[in-house]
Amino acid sequence: MRCSSVASPLDGVRNNTKFYYYPPPVLPSVKELLGVKDVHDELCHPALRGLFQLCLLYFVRIGELLNLRMSHVVHPDRVVCVGTKHSRSYSLYIPSLSSQIDVFSFLSDDLPIFPFTYHHCWLWCKKIGLFKTFGSSKNSSVLHLGRYLFARSASNLFKMSIITDCLRHRRIGSTLFYLK
Numbered sequence: 001m002r003c004s005s006v007a008s009p010l011d012g013v014r015n016n017t018k019f020y021y022y023p024p025p026v027l028p029s030v031k032e033l034l035g036v037k038d039v040h041d042e043l044c045h046p047a048l049r050g051l052f053q054l055c056l057l058y059f060v061r062i063g064e065l066l067n068l069r070m071s072h073v074v075h076p077d078r079v080v081c082v083g084t085k086h087s088r089s090y091s092l093y094i095p096s097l098s099s100q101i102d103v104f105s106f107l108s109d110d111l112p113i114f115p116f117t118y119h120h121c122w123l124w125c126k127k128i129g130l131f132k133t134f135g136s137s138k139n140s141s142v143l144h145l146g147r148y149l150f151a152r153s154a155s156n157l158f159k160m161s162i163i164t165d166c167l168r169h170r171r172i173g174s175t176l177f178y179l180k
Contacts, residue, residue, distance in 0.1 A: 018115045019070070019100075019101070019111055019112070019113060019115065020045070020046075020047035021047050021050050021051075021094070021100060021113055021114060022046050022047060022050060022100065023046065023047075023049060023050030023053055023054075023095070023096075024095050024096040026095060027050070027053050027057070028053070028057070029041060029049075029053070030052050030053060030130065033053065033056040033057060033146075034056065034130075034145075034149070038129050039128055039129045039130050040128045040129055041128050041130070043127070043128050044124045044128055047114065047116075048116060048120075048121065048124055051065055051066075051114050051116065051121065052121075052125070052130060054092075054094065055143070055145075055146050056145070056146035057146075058092060058146075059146050059150045059166060059167055060081065060092065060146075061084055061085075061147070062118065062121055062144070064081045064083065064084055065081070065113075066112070066114055066116060066118060067081075067082060067112075068081065068113040068114060069109065069110055069111060069112055069113065070101065070108065070110070070111045070113065071109035071110065072113075073097065073098070074091070076098035077093055077096065077098050078091055078092065078093055078094070079091070079092050079113070080092075083168055086170055087170060088168060090168060094113075097113070118143070121143060122142055125142045125143060126142060130145060131145060132145055132148070132149075134148060134152070134180075135180060137180070147167055147178060148178050150163075150166065150167070151163055151167065151179060152178065152179060154166070155179055160172050160176070163175050
């Protein structure tokens with residue numbers, strides 16, 4: 001007589017190759033970070049909302065977060081973001097990441113932490129109202145909104161070299177682009 005196998009609660013997860021980071025309630029919402037009420041971040045997937053929260057909180061390029069893999073986790077809740085556009089790599093704190101990754105420890109190190117495409121993020125930002133037009137530009141800042149807002153608000157308070165370091169730019173000229 002054969003014993004029937006007992007289904008594990010992770011059976012469905014093992015077959016799925018996607019990991020979704022769910023932001024903890026301690027992270028301020030997108031509305032709180034921007035101080036506006038016309039952004040409807042509750043409409044998007046919680047993992048996508050967490051991605052937007054991290055971009056606004058740390059002034060990170062969204063592409064750097066989208067490139068994060070499980071192998072980039074170096075310490076509980078800390079990842080090494082590889083800088084794009086010739087910027088330096090840096091360590092980033094992502095609250096409650098390690099407790100969520102532990103469940104997925106059997107999956108590949110190459111698995112992305114945020115399984116979205118740049119285009120998918122752009123479409124959702126437009127859909128939920130997470131964009132703004134600055135100055136005389138006819139184009140909206142969508143995925144780099146946090147970086148624009150930080151550079152503009154900090155320009156009156158700090159030296160440009162400090163703002164350049166916070167945005168992880170190599171040259172001050174790159175930072176000045178956000179102030180046009």
